[in-house]
Amino acid sequence: MSRRHASRAPPRWWHRLERTSPAAWRRHELHCEASVTPTEPEIExxxxxxxxxxxCDTFSPDINGAARFAERLAAGLVQRGHEVHVSAPNTAWRHVPARTEVIEGEPLIMHRLPSVKLWWHEWLRFVWPWRAKHWARRVLDEVRPDVVHIQSHIVIGRGLARIARKRGIPVIATNHVMPENILDFTRLPDALNRVFVKLAWADARRTFQLTAAVTTPTQKAADFLEKTIDVAGVLPVSCGIDMSQYTPDLEPRTENRIVFVGRLTSEKQVDVILRAVAKLDPALDVHLELVGDGDQRPSLEKLADELAIRDRITFHGHTTDEVLRGALTRASVFAIASIAELQSIATMEAMASGLPIVAADAVALPHLVHEGENGYLFAPGDVDGLAERLTTVLTASAEDRGRMQRASLRMVEAHDITRTLDTFEALYRGEPIPA
Structure with missing residues (x-):
C-alpha cells in the first residue's frame, strides 16, 4: 500500500462504515484489495x-510480561541486523502511517492499529476482532515480511496467522496466556467465564494449527498448553534476560527488605504477600517494596491500613528501569505469590540481581525456584507458609544467604537473551534449533 494512500484522512463515510456489520467490512476490504498495489519495502x-x-496484542507503552518480552525480542533482532516491524494497538481509535519508534534503544517500524480501551481496565486496549483480518492484509501488503511471529492468538495475532498462512508466509506463535490472565478482565459470572475460557482455547487451537512452530517460555508452560488444547510439539523458549543490565550486591544486608515487581492485579495475589508481612516477627523490622501498578492498588493500600503495616510498605507504582533495578539491588529477598506465570520475567530480573526467591509453587515458578537452592516455594495462597519461608531467608546466616544468591545468578544464566535470539532466528529460517 502506498504511503500516500495510507496517510490520507478518511472520508466522512468511513466513520459511518466503522459501525456497520462485519459483512459490510469484508465487501469494503475486497474493493480496497482490488484497487491497491503494494509497494516494495523502503528500507535496505x-x-x-x-x-x-x-x-502483538500488547506492546509499549503497556507494562506487562508479554509486552516486555516482545520489546526485548524486537530490539535484539534489530541489533542483529534484521528489519523488524511491529503490528500493535494504537493508544487511540485511529490508524497512523507506519513510523519508526525507539524501543529498548533500537529503532522499530511500528504499525499502530485503531484500538478501543477496555473501560474498566487500567491499560488494556484491543482491535475490534472483526477488523483483525482487514488490518492483517494492510500491514502484510506494506511490510511483505519473510516471517510473521505472533505474540498471542487473541486478535492481532489471530488475523495475521490466517492471512499470512493463505499467502504462504511462515508463522511462528508464542503463547503468553493463562486462563487467569483472561478472567481478570472479563467481569463475567463464573459460569460464563468457564464458557468464555473454553471458547478462547478452542480458537487458540485453530490459530496454532496454522503455524510452523509454537513456543512458550518454559517446559511446564509447554506441557500445560499441549494438555489444554491438544497441540503437539510446543517448544519451550525462555523469554530471555540481559544479565548485564542488573547489579547484584552480594554483601550482607543491614536491613530486611522484601521486594515484589509486577502488575498489581488479582492473579498476582499481592494481598497474600501483605498478609504474610503482617505475620512476620516485628523484631525483623521488615520493609516491603511493591514496584508496579494495577487495578488492585487501592484495595491493597486499604488492606495495608487494616493490617497496620502501611508505614512499612512503599508503593512505587509505574517507575523507571533505574528505580526498579535499584529496588532489586538493595532488597534482601524477592517474593511472588502469583498463580498465573508462564515464566515470570520479574523473577528472572530478581535472580539476575542476585536475590533469593520465595515463590508460589504454581505453574512455571518452580522452574525458576529450586527448593533450598536459590530460595523456597510455598503452597499458593498459604499466608502462613509464605511468612515461614520469608523468615527462613531473612534469618539465614551470611553463608547460607550467599549460597542462595550465587545459585540465583548461576541458574539465570540459562535464560541469557542470546540463546533466545539464536533460537528464534533458527525458527524464522526453518533451520535446526541450536543446542
Whole structure:
C-alpha cells in the first residue's frame, strides 16, 4: 500500500462504515484489495537479514510480561541486523502511517492499529476482532515480511496467522496466556467465564494449527498448553534476560527488605504477600517494596491500613528501569505469590540481581525456584507458609544467604537473551534449533 494512500484522512463515510456489520467490512476490504498495489519495502536490508513482522496484542507503552518480552525480542533482532516491524494497538481509535519508534534503544517500524480501551481496565486496549483480518492484509501488503511471529492468538495475532498462512508466509506463535490472565478482565459470572475460557482455547487451537512452530517460555508452560488444547510439539523458549543490565550486591544486608515487581492485579495475589508481612516477627523490622501498578492498588493500600503495616510498605507504582533495578539491588529477598506465570520475567530480573526467591509453587515458578537452592516455594495462597519461608531467608546466616544468591545468578544464566535470539532466528529460517 502506498504511503500516500495510507496517510490520507478518511472520508466522512468511513466513520459511518466503522459501525456497520462485519459483512459490510469484508465487501469494503475486497474493493480496497482490488484497487491497491503494494509497494516494495523502503528500507535496505543487510545481506542475509530478514524482514520480520511481530504481531502483538500488547506492546509499549503497556507494562506487562508479554509486552516486555516482545520489546526485548524486537530490539535484539534489530541489533542483529534484521528489519523488524511491529503490528500493535494504537493508544487511540485511529490508524497512523507506519513510523519508526525507539524501543529498548533500537529503532522499530511500528504499525499502530485503531484500538478501543477496555473501560474498566487500567491499560488494556484491543482491535475490534472483526477488523483483525482487514488490518492483517494492510500491514502484510506494506511490510511483505519473510516471517510473521505472533505474540498471542487473541486478535492481532489471530488475523495475521490466517492471512499470512493463505499467502504462504511462515508463522511462528508464542503463547503468553493463562486462563487467569483472561478472567481478570472479563467481569463475567463464573459460569460464563468457564464458557468464555473454553471458547478462547478452542480458537487458540485453530490459530496454532496454522503455524510452523509454537513456543512458550518454559517446559511446564509447554506441557500445560499441549494438555489444554491438544497441540503437539510446543517448544519451550525462555523469554530471555540481559544479565548485564542488573547489579547484584552480594554483601550482607543491614536491613530486611522484601521486594515484589509486577502488575498489581488479582492473579498476582499481592494481598497474600501483605498478609504474610503482617505475620512476620516485628523484631525483623521488615520493609516491603511493591514496584508496579494495577487495578488492585487501592484495595491493597486499604488492606495495608487494616493490617497496620502501611508505614512499612512503599508503593512505587509505574517507575523507571533505574528505580526498579535499584529496588532489586538493595532488597534482601524477592517474593511472588502469583498463580498465573508462564515464566515470570520479574523473577528472572530478581535472580539476575542476585536475590533469593520465595515463590508460589504454581505453574512455571518452580522452574525458576529450586527448593533450598536459590530460595523456597510455598503452597499458593498459604499466608502462613509464605511468612515461614520469608523468615527462613531473612534469618539465614551470611553463608547460607550467599549460597542462595550465587545459585540465583548461576541458574539465570540459562535464560541469557542470546540463546533466545539464536533460537528464534533458527525458527524464522526453518533451520535446526541450536543446542
Amino acid at each position: 536490508r543487510a545481506p542475509g537479514a530478514l524482514t520480520i513482522l511481530l504481531g
